[in-house]
Amino acid sequence: MQDRRFLYTGKYSNSKALVIGINTYKEVSSLSYAKNDALAFKDVLIQEFNFLAENVTLLLDEDATKNSIMNSFFSFAGSSSELDDRIIFFFAGHGSTQMGSRGEVGFLVPYDAKLADLATFIRWDDFTRNSEFIRAKHILFILDACFSGLALTRNSNFGKARFLKDMMHRYSRQVLTAGKANETVSDSGGPIPNHSVFTGHLLEGLQGKAADEDGILTANSLMAYVHSKVSSDRNSAQTPHFGYSDGDGDLIFSTKKIELIDSSNLISIDRMYITPNSEDEFKPKNLLEKISNLKNFLSSDSYQIDLHDLLMNEIQNFTESTKEDNFKLQGVFSNDEFLDRLAKYENTSLDLAVLLGYTAYWAKQNHYRIIQKTIARTTDRFGLENGLVVWLNLRWYPLIIILYIVGVVSVEGNRYDSLYNLFFTRIDSSIDSFGETFIFEKITDVISELMRNKIFNKVPGHENQYTPMSEYLFKLIQPKIENILFVGRNFERAFTEFEILYALTVAHSRIQRGKTGWGPIGRFGWQHLHSGNHSPLRILIEDARQKKQEWEPIKVGFFNGKFEQFDETANEFLKIADSLPWH
Numbered sequence: 001m002q003d004r005r006f007l008y009t010g011k012y013s014n015s016k017a018l019v020i021g022i023n024t025y026k027e028v029s030s031l032s033y034a035k036n037d038a039l040a041f042k043d044v045l046i047q048e049f050n051f052l053a054e055n056v057t058l059l060l061d062e063d064a065t066k067n068s069i070m071n072s073f074f075s076f077a078g079s080s081s082e083l084d085d086r087i088i089f090f091f092a093g094h095g096s097t098q099m100g101s102r103g104e105v106g107f108l109v110p111y112d113a114k115l116a117d118l119a120t121f122i123r124w125d126d127f128t129r130n131s132e133f134i135r136a137k138h139i140l141f142i143l144d145a146c147f148s149g150l151a152l153t154r155n156s157n158f159g160k161a162r163f164l165k166d167m168m169h170r171y172s173r174q175v176l177t178a179g180k181a182n183e184t185v186s187d188s189g190g191p192i193p194n195h196s197v198f199t200g201h202l203l204e205g206l207q208g209k210a211a212d213e214d215g216i217l218t219a220n221s222l223m224a225y226v227h228s229k230v231s232s233d234r235n236s237a238q239t240p241h242f243g244y245s246d247g248d249g250d251l252i253f254s255t256k257k258i259e260l261i262d263s264s265n266l267i268s269i270d271r272m273y274i275t276p277n278s279e280d281e282f283k284p285k286n287l288l289e290k291i292s293n294l295k296n297f298l299s300s301d302s303y304q305i306d307l308h309d310l311l312m313n314e315i316q317n318f319t320e321s322t323k324e325d326n327f328k329l330q331g332v333f334s335n336d337e338f339l340d341r342l343a344k345y346e347n348t349s350l351d352l353a354v355l356l357g358y359t360a361y362w363a364k365q366n367h368y369r370i371i372q373k374t375i376a377r378t379t380d381r382f383g384l385e386n387g388l389v390v391w392l393n394l395r396w397y398p399l400i401i402i403l404y405i406v407g408v409v410s411v412e413g414n415r416y417d418s419l420y421n422l423f424f425t426r427i428d429s430s431i432d433s434f435g436e437t438f439i440f441e442k443i444t445d446v447i448s449e450l451m452r453n454k455i456f457n458k459v460p461g462h463e464n465q466y467t468p469m470s471e472y473l474f475k476l477i478q479p480k481i482e483n484i485l486f487v488g489r490n491f492e493r494a495f496t497e498f499e500i501l502y503a504l505t506v507a508h509s510r511i512q513r514g515k516t517g518w519g520p521i522g523r524f525g526w527q528h529l530h531s532g533n534h535s536p537l538r539i540l541i542e543d544a545r546q547k548k549q550e551w552e553p554i555k556v557g558f559f560n561g562k563f564e565q566f567d568e569t570a571n572e573f574l575k576i577a578d579s580l581p582w583h
Contacts, residue, residue: 012168068110223240307359318348332388411494504570
């Protein structure tokens with residue numbers, strides 16, 4: 001049998017829907033807004049997503065009998081649907097849970113149901129099981145009803161990067177329900193008047209709030225959005241349930257992007273997107289719990305996969321928290337907005353930076369690749385966006401935090417091998433049209449721009465400082481590092497040595513390319529001018545000159561592993577440091 005992926009195209013042939021809303025039941029208690037929910041859902045499919053009115057079947061109240069619902073559903077079966085169709089099933093009404101010999105079973109309650117007669121109910125999985133008779137590649141079930149007995153998987157796509165067009169070539173049966181058996185559906189009080197909490201958030205998601213920055217809206221992103229909003233709504237006692245009953249594709253609501261990327265047959269072009277987790281998909285543990293897990297994973301090579309997965313989970317949460325929806329790139333600059341962004345970036349990145357720092361402190365050779373992959377993945381959220389230059393540069397602030405924390409921790413532990421691994425992590429900087437580059441090179445470009453515009457002088461208490469970002473980071477990261485490594489007074493020494501090695505590495509790279517021996521000067525610059533021979537910079541250079549090839553940074557590969565190149569770099573950098581106009 002031919003693989004279905006080779007039968008599907010990158011387009012939808014037809015878009016169909018069965019929409020059901022039951023306010024008034026024959027024998028069961030009434031609901032207030034199920035009918036409104038169904039009508040609004042039908043309208044948004046037609047108006048926003050180009051479903052033809054004749055392809056949307058609407059069953060309301062007395063029309064929504066068991067026979068009518070099942071007959072309408074099976075009207076999609078056989079030759080009535082094509083392989084490249086998408087179908088959406090929406091039900092707003094009562095749900096019921098019954099106990100069977102194998103556990104709980106969920107039912108939908110049609111208009112003519114009799115409470116004492118289970119035969120008049122509809123097992124919800126009758127729809128998912130019978131969907132195998134429907135040829136359509138994508139079917140999404142949305143059930144504004146609470147019941148249990150769901151057997152869904154959620155581990156295939158959520159929080160992962162996927163190619164948009166590839167999802168169109170994969171089969172899927174996806175399900176979103178309002179809640180479980182012991183939860184009460186909130187039939188009012190949602191974000192939209194005269195709608196349930198669940199459908200209110202569903203409609204807002206469909207109208208754009210669940211789409212990504214490019215307007216791409218998929219079933220997975222919609223389900224994650226609704227789950228997050230409903231479960232945290234103060235008027236809701238529900239936690240939506242969502243996932244797959246079969247397949248691993250993804251129903252796409254907005255298809256314009258697919259049409260654009262599908263316009264060329266000469267080369268394979270696709271658009272990668274990140275399917276978000278709902279905000280509590282991975283309930284974040286506190287940092288000490290994460291460190292405890294990390295200790296176990298670093299203790300044995302057999303835990304290498306667990307270490308990888310822990311850090312990838314952190315990256316998924318980080319990427320979701322720092323996407324453009326939360327940090328708009330357009331708009332005017334203001335101090336308040338700058339300080340707000342600074343705090344938000346710190347909240348989303350400090351834990352990740354500390355975990356990477358702890359990993360670097362204890363890392364073995366086989367851990368380097370995991371560290372580098374994690375750091376490189378922090379740039380997944382970037383694209384070729386336009387916006388205010390300061391906001392574009394500030395997107396890199398989390399990587400500056402990572403560079404500093406991992407760097408300082410590595411120096412404190414004499415892990416110059418980890419420091420080298422950090423500096424020479426390759427990242428895809430093609431978003432700036434420069435292709436692949438080392439992290440220390442890209443971060444230097446950003447720091448230079450922030451220094452030139454005196455951005456960190458706008459932080460209260462740092463207005464008149466020569467190196468405000470360095471001074472700010474010095475205070476920011478100290479408690480984080482102290483909490484995990486108890487470095488005490490050694491912190492300042494490690495911080496200073498890190499900044500000097502970073503500056504010298506940049507200077508060496510520039511000299512190798514025929515440029516001046518400049519490197520970013522941190523708080524050590526002031527110390528250099530006012531400490532004479534006790535300058536931390538002079539002390540480090542003198543130590544290297546005494547040890548030459550045995551100096552640890554040179555042994556692990558810094559300065560191409562050659563003392564002569566270090567010595568040349570140190571001489572050029574000293575000229576710049578000696579001439580700083582800071583008096």
